[in-house]
Amino acid sequence: MIRDPKYLFNSISEAHSYQDAETIIKHLRFNPHIVFVGLSFNFLTSSDILKLSEATKAIVYNLAVDMNHFTGGCHFAWDCEGYKVGCHNINCPAILDQKYKYVAGSNFLTKQENAKRGNFRMLAGTLWTKRQAKESLIYQNQDPVFNISSVVDTGIYNTRQRPVAKQIFDLDPDKFYILAGSENTKDERKGYAYFVEAINLFWQQLSPDQRQKVAILSVTRMLDEEAHRSIKFSKKSIPYIKDERLLALLYQAADVYVNCSVEDSGPSMLIEAAACGTPIVSFDMGAAREFVLPGKTGWMVKNKDVQSLAEALANAYLMSPDSRLKMGTAGHHLVLETGSLQQAVSTIEDILTYHQNDFQNFEKSISVALCTYNGAAFLQEQLDSILGQDLPPNEIIICDDGSTDDTLSILERYRQKYPAIIKVIYNKQQLGSVKNFEKAINLCSGDIIFLCDQDDIWFPHKTISVVNIFNRRPDIKAVSHNLQICLADKELTNLTIWDTTGFLHYLRSDYQDKNYLSHTVFLAI
Secondary structure, rough: OOHHHHHHHOOOOOOOOOOOOOHHHHHOOOOOEEEEEEEOOOOOOOOHHHHHHHHOOOEEEEEOOOOOHHOOOOOOOOOOOHHHHHHOOOOOEEOOOOOOHHHHHHHHHHHHHHHHHHHEEEEEHHHHHHHHHHHOOOOOOOOOEEEEEOOOOOOOOOOOOHHHHHHHOOOOOOOOOEEEEEEOOOOHHHHHHHHHHHHHHHHHHOOHHHHHOOOEEEEEEEHHHHHOOOOOOEEEEOOOOOHHHHHHHHHHHHHHHOOOOOOOOOOHHHHHHHHOOOOOEEOOOOOOOHHEEOOOOEEEOOOOOOOHHHHHHHHHHOOOOHHHHHHHHHHHHHHHHHHHHHHHHHHHHHHHHHHHHHHHHHOOOOOEEEEEEOOOHHEEEHHHHHHOOOOOOEEEEEEOOOOOOOOHHHHHHHHHOOOEEEEEOOOOOOHHHHHHHHHHHHHOOOOOEEEOOOOOOOOOHHHHHHHHHHHHHHOEEEEEEEEEEEEOOOEEEEEEHHHOHHHHHHOOOOOHHHHHHOOEEOOOO
């Protein structure tokens, strides 16, 4: 399938599944109340996300760092409005093969249906993507749309090294350095050709002496050599920097950062540069609307308007160093307020507060019905294994049927240590095992009741494994699971109770009297 690379159209089939929800949950070892989905290319499709949502009953937030969550496959739509009207209703410009044009529409309809069934919500990565999400056919009715405008670690990206940053890179302290770049300056979205054109227009506005005082810094992994060579100023290409601390120093060494992206949701470099106190010159695109306040933190011009970009660079150059420092400081404080890690944490807390009632409805309380009779030899280890569950019980109801060994003293010790959880009832007359369990069950108040023999030891994941079944299968009324047999010294054997009783053979056989098991799940844990 031939695609136009500028759209970053990567989704082949949203109906396809890359991951098994059960496998993901198994690795989590807990049942999430809320799931945040970020970049999922070649990892999760919307169908995978739906399966995970149905399996966990969790609330799903798709993090929109670009447009992919609400398009038929492209990450950037450019001028295409398929995401607004439905990609099945337009001739997709991202797919160049006529016979594969249907893919975008098919993907879009699948995403739309999955988002509706799973009640997916959108968490925007910038106000730019928030606006796009609100315009999209899939998420246009969501309210509120929360927004995290980047997550910049201001412990790294800050202004502390500005006085020495130029010295670290062996830059002339008397020159005016313009920084621009991206991972790939050949990428049409990043607009490097517009930057070069604007730079050369800026060059024309300066006198010969002024031109000698300006230098261009380009940081990139893939440099557009032809465009770079055409820059008339002194220039330096810096290899792509992976070390964030070194990149932060480069931002601080620059006198101005230019964002020349013409189709973008960010970019992150704009926000990082602002955090480092570097004034910004930018096209009106992506994060610029949040972090470039004209005259305060930088200059913003109409998208692709190279003449205005050149004039903004001239304004930055003619500004006094003290004024640029004041402008950069304002940009740094703006990032602290709206784009820092601390601000992202605050937004997540707002989301959790917003869904507090949903979480309370999601919770299922757990009771343990434990019957004892002369079980002192096993009781302490059993109680420890119950209390040490990954998902602890809300209450443990213990009915003792007339023990004459140390069982009562052990129960009393645990009751005093865990008075809010453990309740002990001493039978005045022996009831026998069945009647004693009936009594314990009737005294339980939890949504899910676990039955417990006094000589069992529970694996830590027992309760959460069972609760997960009930959460994702509301039709199920009972769960029965296997158990591993151990010796008197607690050494595990390779035998399970289902092996010794022939229960697996029974389950596989087509017996008519198995109908009563239709509302039961059998779990091998």
